[in-house]
Amino acid sequence: MARTLFTKVWDSHVVHQPDGGPALLYVDLHLVHEVTSPQAFEGLRLAGRKVRRPELTVATVDHNVSTGDRRLPMADETAARQVAALVANAREAGVELFDLDSPEQGIVHVIGPELGLTQPGMVIVCGDSHTSTHGAFGALAFGIGTSEVEHVLATQCTVQSKPRTMEARFTGLPARGVSAKDLVLALIRRIGTAGATGHVIEYTGEAIRALSMEGRMTVCNMSIEAGARAGMVAPDGTTRAYLAGRARAPRGERWAPAVEAWSDLYTDAGATFDRTVVIEAGALAPQVTWGTSPGMTAEITDRVPDPADAPSEAERQSCRQALAYMDLLPGTPLEGIRVDRVFLGSCTNGRLEDLREAATVARGQRVATGVRAMVVPGSQAVKAAAEREGLDHIFREAGFEWRNPGCSMCLGMNEDVLAPGERCASTSNRNFEGRQGRGGRTHLMSPAMAAAAAVAGHLVDVRGLMRGKSGEYAD
Amino acid sequence: MQAFISHAGRVAALPRANVDTDQIIPKQFLKRIERTGFGECLFYDWRYLADGSSNPDFELNRPAAADATILLAGANFGCGSSREHAPWALSDYGFRAIVAPSFADIFFGNCCQNGLLPVVLPELEVKELLRRAAGAQKFYQLGIDLKSCRVRDGAGFDVGFVIDPYRREMLLHGLDEIGRTLQQESRIAAFERSRLASREASVS
Numbered sequence: 001m002a003r004t005l006f007t008k009v010w011d012s013h014v015v016h017q018p019d020g021g022p023a024l025l026y027v028d029l030h031l032v033h034e035v036t037s038p039q040a041f042e043g044l045r046l047a048g049r050k051v052r053r054p055e056l057t058v059a060t061v062d063h064n065v066s067t068g069d070r071r072l073p074m075a076d077e078t079a080a081r082q083v084a085a086l087v088a089n090a091r092e093a094g095v096e097l098f099d100l101d102s103p104e105q106g107i108v109h110v111i112g113p114e115l116g117l118t119q120p121g122m123v124i125v126c127g128d129s130h131t132s133t134h135g136a137f138g139a140l141a142f143g144i145g146t147s148e149v150e151h152v153l154a155t156q157c158t159v160q161s162k163p164r165t166m167e168a169r170f171t172g173l174p175a176r177g178v179s180a181k182d183l184v185l186a187l188i189r190r191i192g193t194a195g196a197t198g199h200v201i202e203y204t205g206e207a208i209r210a211l212s213m214e215g216r217m218t219v220c221n222m223s224i225e226a227g228a229r230a231g232m233v234a235p236d237g238t239t240r241a242y243l244a245g246r247a248r249a250p251r252g253e254r255w256a257p258a259v260e261a262w263s264d265l266y267t268d269a270g271a272t273f274d275r276t277v278v279i280e281a282g283a284l285a286p287q288v289t290w291g292t293s294p295g296m297t298a299e300i301t302d303r304v305p306d307p308a309d310a311p312s313e314a315e316r317q318s319c320r321q322a323l324a325y326m327d328l329l330p331g332t333p334l335e336g337i338r339v340d341r342v343f344l345g346s347c348t349n350g351r352l353e354d355l356r357e358a359a360t361v362a363r364g365q366r367v368a369t370g371v372r373a374m375v376v377p378g379s380q381a382v383k384a385a386a387e388r389e390g391l392d393h394i395f396r397e398a399g400f401e402w403r404n405p406g407c408s409m410c411l412g413m414n415e416d417v418l419a420p421g422e423r424c425a426s427t428s429n430r431n432f433e434g435r436q437g438r439g440g441r442t443h444l445m446s447p448a449m450a451a452a453a454a455v456a457g458h459l460v461d462v463r464g465l466m467r468g469k470s471g472e473y474a475d
Numbered sequence: 476m477q478a479f480i481s482h483a484g485r486v487a488a489l490p491r492a493n494v495d496t497d498q499i500i501p502k503q504f505l506k507r508i509e510r511t512g513f514g515e516c517l518f519y520d521w522r523y524l525a526d527g528s529s530n531p532d533f534e535l536n537r538p539a540a541a542d543a544t545i546l547l548a549g550a551n552f553g554c555g556s557s558r559e560h561a562p563w564a565l566s567d568y569g570f571r572a573i574v575a576p577s578f579a580d581i582f583f584g585n586c587c588q589n590g591l592l593p594v595v596l597p598e599l600e601v602k603e604l605l606r607r608a609a610g611a612q613k614f615y616q617l618g619i620d621l622k623s624c625r626v627r628d629g630a631g632f633d634v635g636f637v638i639d640p641y642r643r644e645m646l647l648h649g650l651d652e653i654g655r656t657l658q659q660e661s662r663i664a665a666f667e668r669s670r671l672a673s674r675e676a677s678v679s
Binding site (some may be wrong): 015016020021022024026035036038039042047049063064076078079081082085127128129143144145146147148150151154155156157159161193194197198224227229253254257260261293314315317318321411412413420430432433434435438439 | 491492493495497498501502503505506507508509510520525549550551554555556557558559562577579580581584585588589639640641652653656657659662663666667670674677678
């Protein structure tokens with residue numbers, strides 16, 4: 001019978017399927033970080049249970065860590081205690097940990113792929129909603145809560161009801177200046193933040209096939225912002241080229257059999273999805289959020305919407321509340337809205353390609369007066385690679401701060417936060433009220449758009465800058 | 476896990492859609508390594524003014540919401556981050572159940588893991604409950620029975636709800652899911668052996 005990519009991965013991981021109940025699924029890779037794991041390890045201890053497969057479990061510190069000078073002790077005592085708890089738990093359980101001093105440290109969803117831990121056909125879980133990122137490799141990867149983290153630690157399995165499937169097909173190729181971030185923001189704008197609840201999305205179409213692995217990770221990363229359990233892309237030559245030679249990817253005599261095993265990971269002709277959404281990628285402009293939910297997105301050439309135009313009273317109310325929080329008036333052109341801060345980073349857009357795109361815009365420019373812009377690489381490896389290319393010089397000379405890796409101002413658990421009322425152009429994934437700091441106002445966009453906003457001092461269509469200096473921009 | 480069989484209590488109405496887990500429990504409170512004590516931080520940015528005093532305009536601070544144990548909410552409640560601190564905070568505050576037209580997937584599962592019952596009712600029924608809550612003399616009370624899967628107010632509202640039979644069973648008996656899965660040890664071990672064997676066979 002013809003099966004979808006999702007169904008193939010699901011079927012190959014079912015340990016037990018009770019009649020009428022959820023399946024027991026085997027987990028190939030369990031990623032762990034400091035914020036959602038301490039209570040899980042404590043639960044194991046209280047019940048006298050052990051970590052079943054420590055060698056399939058990998059931990060790092062990312063959420064609460066400082067992006068400042070790593071030689072200094074952590075100033076935040078509660079955060080330091082949480083990091084210390086992970087160090088102790090990992091040691092006790094025999095789980096590999098990339099700690100603050102490790103050259104492999106970074107955002108959990110950045111280091112999994114770059115180490116080659118993330119591989120096609122795997123089931124991957126982590127106590128973090130952006131685990132969907134790893135689906136870019138044709139893995140089934142989803143976020144879980146702390147109770148489920150404890151369950152996976154104890155059993156290497158997870159109890160899951162089978163989700164429905166959705167195809168998000170991006171036809172055509174996006175114009176120059178329109179990136180992976182714009183594709184996924186356009187999808188969320190179309191279907192809403194609960195549009196894919198209960199579904200696993202498979203991203204298909206010419207625009208997805210043309211994306212690099214970094215771009216596919218950006219798209220899959222934000223699946224959760226459409227409410228999806230996971231996002232997936234069928235592995236292909238791009239996937240194999242990315243994985244070849246990675247430290248933890250199959251190597252030597254194990255490479256060819258692995259590639260052979262991955263060759264079946266695609267949706268069969270004739271397989272059906274529960275739902276299909278088609279988006280014309282070639283017709284998209286750069287996207288930017290105007291409200292307090294990722295679905296509140298418009299094209300940069302648009303204006304702030306009028307709540308009166310929303311189709312229901314509930315949506316009118318949401319829109320009014322969002323505009324009040326964002327301090328925006330209906331009808332204001334998005335291009336021209338002034339920003340105070342710019343954040344380049346996160347598991348959505350903190351990889352080398354993202355920094356290259358932003359650096360292309362920043363090269364030879366200056367961050368506008370009154371704007372504070374920071375670049376937070378997604379991992380130590382991204383940071384080192386960027387420095388080898390001289391990207392840090394480009395950013396520093398343009399007036400950006402060049403910081404150490406972590407989740408940083410995506411969620412503001414460390415000292416990187418917006419002050420009340422500050423407006424930020426951000427490459428992260430959530431523009432919720434207070435997400436980047438109480439009273440802070442977030443506009444989500446691509447790395448190139450965020451860099452352009454830093455230089456202009458306001459939201460701006462990066463395509464205009466590209467036209468102005470076409471010689472400096474690689475296609 | 477705390478079992479949920481039935482519960483009767485006062486209702487707090489929070490008629491907002493897409494309430495995300497960053498609102499339910501802001502990130503600055505996620506650094507604790509315990510499961511308890513999150514209740515005072517629940518809805519922190521909405522509940523307290525910048526000077527730390529109680530925000531009288533916030534729904535949960537109104538007199539009618541005092542001592543509420545059932546939260547009446549809008550669609551897509553609990554979207555965003557997977558933080559289980561959100562249901563921990565709601566439980567710690569005193570809530571035993573949340574009634575809404577829909578929930579985000581991860582949050583729904585996290586509630587069930589903590590004996591906090593998420594009840595999905597059609598949008599129209601939630602609207603009716605909100606209307607009744609707004610019109611109540613002093614407090615509005617509901618009874619939620621997981622055995623019969625019904626929500627009642629004793630004044631004419633009596634509506635059934637559907638919940639996954641597995642979740643219902645776990646909640647009714649307060650079962651330890653890890654303990655149940657560990658009973659499948661022989662199946663897990665067999666699965667691991669067969670995968671290892673096929674991997675080795677492919678290399679040799």
